[in-house]
Amino acid sequence: QNTATSCSGCGVKLQTTDASKLGYIPEQALDREPVICQRCFRIKNYNEAANITLDQGEFLKILGHVAEKQALVVNIVDIFDFEGSIVGGLQRFIGNNPVVLAVNKIDLLPRGMNMNRIVNWVRKQAKEQGLKVVDIVLCSAKRNMGFDKVIEVLDTHRQGRDVYVVGATNVGKSTLINRLIQGYSDLDAELTTSRYPGTTLDLVEIPLDDGKHIIDTPGIVYTSRMTELVSRKDLGTIMPDKPIKPIVFQLNEEQSLFFGALARFDFLKGERQSFTCYVSNALQIHRTKLEKADELYANHAGVMLQPPSKDELEDLPKWTKHQIRVPKGSESDIFISGIGWIRVNSDLGALLEVHAPKGIKVLLRDALI
Ligand code: GDP
Numbered sequence: 001q002n003t004a005t006s007c008s009g010c011g012v013k014l015q016t017t018d019a020s021k022l023g024y025i026p027e028q029a030l031d032r033e034p035v036i037c038q039r040c041f042r043i044k045n046y047n048e049a050a051n052i053t054l055d056q057g058e059f060l061k062i063l064g065h066v067a068e069k070q071a072l073v074v075n076i077v078d079i080f081d082f083e084g085s086i087v088g089g090l091q092r093f094i095g096n097n098p099v100v101l102a103v104n105k106i107d108l109l110p111r112g113m114n115m116n117r118i119v120n121w122v123r124k125q126a127k128e129q130g131l132k133v134v135d136i137v138l139c140s141a142k143r144n145m146g147f148d149k150v151i152e153v154l155d156t157h158r159q160g161r162d163v164y165v166v167g168a169t170n171v172g173k174s175t176l177i178n179r180l181i182q183g184y185s186d187l188d189a190e191l192t193t194s195r196y197p198g199t200t201l202d203l204v205e206i207p208l209d210d211g212k213h214i215i216d217t218p219g220i221v222y223t224s225r226m227t228e229l230v231s232r233k234d235l236g237t238i239m240p241d242k243p244i245k246p247i248v249f250q251l252n253e254e255q256s257l258f259f260g261a262l263a264r265f266d267f268l269k270g271e272r273q274s275f276t277c278y279v280s281n282a283l284q285i286h287r288t289k290l291e292k293a294d295e296l297y298a299n300h301a302g303v304m305l306q307p308p309s310k311d312e313l314e315d316l317p318k319w320t321k322h323q324i325r326v327p328k329g330s331e332s333d334i335f336i337s338g339i340g341w342i343r344v345n346s347d348l349g350a351l352l353e354v355h356a357p358k359g360i361k362v363l364l365r366d367a368l369i
Contacts, residue, residue: 004030004035006023007023007025007035007036007037007040008034008035008036009034009036009037009040009041010036010037010039010040012037014030014035014037016030019038020053021053022037022039022218023037024037024038024039025037025038025041026038029041053169053218053219053220053221054218054219054220054221055220055221055222055223056087056088056089056220056221056222059166059217059218059220060089060090060093062217062218063090063093063094063164063166063217064093066093066094066095066097066164067093067094067095067096067097068095069097069161069162070097070160070161070162071094071097071161071162071163071164072097072098072100072154072157072158072159072161072162072163072164073090073094073097073098073099073100073163073164073166074099074100074101074102074150074154074163074164074165074166074176075087075090075099075100075101075102075131075166075167076101076102076103076104076165076166076167076171076172076173076176077101077102077103077104077167077168077171078104078105078168078170078171078172079103079104079105079106079108079109079118079138080105080108080239080240080244080340081168081171081225081227081337081338082103082122082125082335082368083125083335083337083361083363083365084168084222084224084225084226084227084337084338084361085167085168085170085171085222085225086125086126086129086168087166087167087168087220088129090129090131090166091129091130091131091132092130094164096132097132097161098132098133098134098157099126099131099132099133099134100133100134100135100136100137100150100153100154100157101122101126101131101133101135101136101137102137102139102146102150102176103118103122103136103137103138103139104139104140104141104171104172104176105140105141105142105171105172106118106138106139106140106145106146107140107142107143107145107243108240108241108242108243108244109243109244109369110243110244110245110246110369111243113369115138118138118368119136119138121366121368122136123136124366125365125366134157135153135156135157137149137150137153139176141172141175141176141179142172142241147176147179150176150179151179151180154180158212160210160212161212162212162213162214162215163208163212163213163214163215164215164217165177165180165214165215165216165217166217166220167219167220168219168220168221168222168225169219169220169221169227169228170219170227170235170239171219173216173219174219177206177214177216180206180214181206181214223359224337224359224360224361225337225338225360225361226238226262226263226336226337226338226339226356226357226360227239227337227338229316229317229338229357229360230262230307230308230312230316230338231307231308231312233307234307234308234312236282237260237280237282237283237307238260238262238279238280238282238283238307238338238339239280239338240279240280240281240282240340241280242281244278244279244280244281244340245281246276246277246278246343246369247276247277247279247285248274248275248276248277248345249274249275249276249277249285249287250272250273250274251267251272251273251274251275251287252267252272253267253268253269253270253271253272254267254268254289254290254291255267255287255288255289255290256287256288256289256290256293257275257277257285257286257287257288257342258285258286258287258288258293258296258297258305259277259279259283259284259285259336259339260283260284260305260306260307260308261297261300261301261302261305261306261307261308261313262283262307262308262316262339262356262357263319263336263339263354263355263356263357263360264293264297264319264354264355264356265334265342265352265353265354265355266290266293266352266353266354266355267290267350267352268290268323268350268351268352268353269350269351270348270349270350270351271346271348273344273345273346273348273350274345274346275342275343275344275345276342276343276345277340277342277343278333278340278341278342278343278369279339279340280340283307283339284305284306286304286305301313316357317357317358317359317360318357318358319355319356319357319358320355320356320357320358321353321354321355322353322354322355322356322362323351323352323353324351324352324353324354324362324364325349325350325351325352326344326349326350326351326352326364327349328347328348328349329347329349330344330347330349331344331347331366331367332344332364332365332366332367333364333365333366333367333368334352334354334362334363334364335361335362335363335364335365336354336356336360336361336362337360337361337362338360339356341365341368343367343369344367
């Protein structure tokens, strides 16, 4: 067997144990010449980028050097998990470099939506995150919408700079990268690498005509996202794959909604009003009286209330409560990362409480729809 310890494509240290981590090479592929990691292999042979993940701390360390460079940064986010997937603190690490927000999975929004309204909403939210956004593109990898626009926007704003593509896991980053590889790269050109100061991480760069590169960065893992907590199977249940059909509940105070056994929404105080749930149509919502809610959970979590199933339930962090006061006269959503959001329809104000696994992002925001 070959004794190479590093990839001859990108130089990363090889390992055969974890396919989701950098440098992975299947055991049997070590016999092949040249010895390249699975990531380089896929790019070379299938024109396709593989997924590599890191946590945000490691990630921002790697990105630190971008501040001293001229670069354009593309942050791809998931419209269904916007607050969960936006890269917080990005601007601090990239200095004055501009950001393009590519908002993916736009196909999930109910049909007939006003897209300008969505763009304005995204712009406002991005500003609150301190991002210097030069452009916002709505797209759908799945429906093949908007990516030509992404390429166009990159051409407009790149101005002879490198492009860094960043994003949380599951937002559709690999689809975008693959699209960019097909749109741009000269396949005969050598893949090049850059070493990130102070780390052992070598990343594959996709060459552009003018000697600059598109740099794919590892997908960022956020433990504040429900999509990182649940099993593959349950991910299929909570992540919508069709346009969301909103479900309206007329609730009196002291009524509760269960989203499987993953989260619970209590209407504690306020006048009778309607709440619209924007969640995957595969996720069951159970309505009950607040006074019965604890008992219902105790007796039915993991069975009638699922996902998750009973044995998976033990792997989830215990619930914590988030009390939220919706001010009178506001147009608000209650956002629960990975589950979706609940639109508060009246402007009467309400006192609400959300129960969700500890650490999962839950917040009050301006209504998206
Ligand atoms: P990555 O982890 O960011 O590289 O994301 P992937 O490209 O692997 O996609 C993650 C998941 O999101 C997959 O289940 C995709 O099918 C799904 N996905 C990606 N793009 C879209 C999209 O535009 N719309 C919808 N509905 N799902 C998408």
